[in-house]
Amino acid sequence: MRLAVLSDIHANLAALDAVRDDLPKVDEIWVLGDIVGYGPQPNEVIRRLQELGARSVMGNHDGAAIGTVDSAWFNPDAAAAIHWTAGVLDDNARAYLAALPEVRRDGELTAVHGSPREPIWEYITDAAIAADNLGSFETRLCLYGHTHLPVIYRADGPQMLVVAATPQEPITLDASRALINPGSVGQPRDGNPLASYLLLDPEAGHAEFRRVPYEIALTQQLMRDVHLPRWLVERLSIGR
Ligand code: ZN
Numbered sequence: 001m002r003l004a005v006l007s008d009i010h011a012n013l014a015a016l017d018a019v020r021d022d023l024p025k026v027d028e029i030w031v032l033g034d035i036v037g038y039g040p041q042p043n044e045v046i047r048r049l050q051e052l053g054a055r056s057v058m059g060n061h062d063g064a065a066i067g068t069v070d071s072a073w074f075n076p077d078a079a080a081a082i083h084w085t086a087g088v089l090d091d092n093a094r095a096y097l098a099a100l101p102e103v104r105r106d107g108e109l110t111a112v113h114g115s116p117r118e119p120i121w122e123y124i125t126d127a128a129i130a131a132d133n134l135g136s137f138e139t140r141l142c143l144y145g146h147t148h149l150p151v152i153y154r155a156d157g158p159q160m161l162v163v164a165a166t167p168q169e170p171i172t173l174d175a176s177r178a179l180i181n182p183g184s185v186g187q188p189r190d191g192n193p194l195a196s197y198l199l200l201d202p203e204a205g206h207a208e209f210r211r212v213p214y215e216i217a218l219t220q221q222l223m224r225d226v227h228l229p230r231w232l233v234e235r236l237s238i239g240r
Contacts, residue, residue: 001107005182005198006054007032007145010061011039011085012186012236015195016048018214019185024199030104032145032182033059033113036089036097038081038232039186040222046093058100059113059146060120065089066097069120077229084228108202110137114146123147127160130179141202142179150183150196150209167192167211174205183209186219187232193239 004026009016023029031054036042042065049056061078063069065085074082089097102119104111115122115129116137123146124130130153133142150165155177163171165183183196190196194211201207216236223233 001028001201001203002026003109003200003202004029005032005143005180005200006030006185007113007182007197008034008059008148008184008187009039009045009049010034010184010186011036011042011045012195012219013039013041013044013048014216014219015186015212015214016045018212019195019197019210020048020052022210022212026199029054030109030111030143031056032111032143033057033100034061034145035059036065036085036093037061037078038228040219040226040228042085042088043090043093046096050092050096055104056100057104057111057113058097058102058120061085062097062100063120066094068098073121077232080229081232084226105139108140109143110139110141111143113144115144116142124153124179124181125149127153127162131155131158131160133179134177140175140177141173143200144179144181145184147181148184148187148189150181150190150198152178152180152207154178165196165209167194167196167209169208171207171209172205173202173207180207187236188239189235191239193237
């Protein structure tokens with residue numbers, strides 16, 4: 001089975017469409033949450049995911065936008081964007097977000113937004129946290145997002161090895177367990193502003209991180225038009 005794994009689209013339709021246009025033939029598209037928040041086109045992004053038949057899980061911004069996740073922990077810019085998002089979501093988008101599971105499991109794969117231990121909120125930011133999460137999922141591979149940083153943590157005995165997410169370079173996965181973050185489609189934070197996603201064939205052991213240019217200025221103009229916070233606009237240019 002060949003999968004495209006997308007995460008943290010954050011209502012950035014131009015970035016999502018660039019990824020869609022970059023996709024080879026895949027069997028399924030999985031989305032690891034934070035479909036909305038920060039960006040200017042939440043309803044349009046959800047409709048596009050519906051057209052694509054994507055299978056998604058819930059992120060903290062998705063839950064906050066419909067009031068099922070507490071947004072008290074959001075920083076002021078994130079909270080302002082969630083407030084705006086909540087005000088513009090249409091009925092279709094609300095129903096879509098409300099139906100998202102926190103965990104999706106299929107064959108060798110578990111998919112969550114934050115971590116298998118705490119699917120909505122935990123950030124897996126280093127190998128130690130990744131190792132601590134190995135006991136919280138039963139499948140060989142766990143797909144996660146939330147940090148907006150593409151990386152693979154591969155188990156090697158009790159240790160976790162970091163496999164760098166070099167774009168456009170095939171990676172071979174052995175039988176080891178691993179936690180894999182595809183990076184962010186709509187708000188990359190690794191210093192590379194291009195949209196990030198992952199191609200994955202779990203049975204064949206093939207993975208490839210992809211980076212795709214998109215019309216950043218278009219998304220930024222739409223954000224300015226609706227007065228989303230300035231830093232959220234500016235960070236798209238620098239990928240931070
Ligand atoms: Zn996010």
